[in-house]
Amino acid sequence: MRLDAYLALLGRWNARINLIGPSPPETWWARHIQDGLQLVPLLPEGEGPVADLGSGAGLPGLILAACVARPIHLVEADQRKCAFLREAAREMGLDHVTIHARRIEAATLPPLAAVTARALAPLHSLLGHAHKFLASDGLAIFPKGRTAEAELTEATARWHMGVERFTSRTEADATILLIRELRPVVIA
DSSP states (O other): OHHHHHHHHHHHHHHHHOSSOSOOGGGHIIIIIHHHHTTGGGSOSSSOOEEEETOTTTTTHHHHHHHOOSOEEEEOOOHHHHHHHHHHHHHTTOTTEEEEOSOGGGOOOOOEEEEEOSSSSOHHHHHHHHHHHEEEEEEEEEEEOTTHHHHHHHHTTTEEEEEEEEEOSSOTTOEEEEEEEEEEOOOO
């Protein structure tokens, strides 16, 4: 199974380049795999491309790619993590994954049907990145922890958006924000 191959590779690489921190391997399925799997039903219908910004260990990008055949773009600036992402995509047989080894600000991506990022930055920063890349009907899907509402309140000073909230199935105090119709606030 693709996800088992991912976990085996993660185990070999994590000790060398600290992809996910020191958590015990027996927690990885629930903490990382299931966390990514709960995003799959939130993806928009169709075959439009998806990007995972600041992909790190490929969470959730590689998990999504293991479940859907649409193009998946992983954007990661750390070259060591990019080496892991390339190896993981190869071992998992994910030929629809493209690795962009550069900072998000320097990435060139097609108009995206969806963008996601996990544990990367505050929401107001993520929305700036998402706005740059999303197609006009694209969605931003951002897992957020206990600060989700405060981050959302701060972001509304800079962004107009439609927001749906989904309770995380893997973390009691986490929320998944599904954001559509994103546009900057215009100050006259």
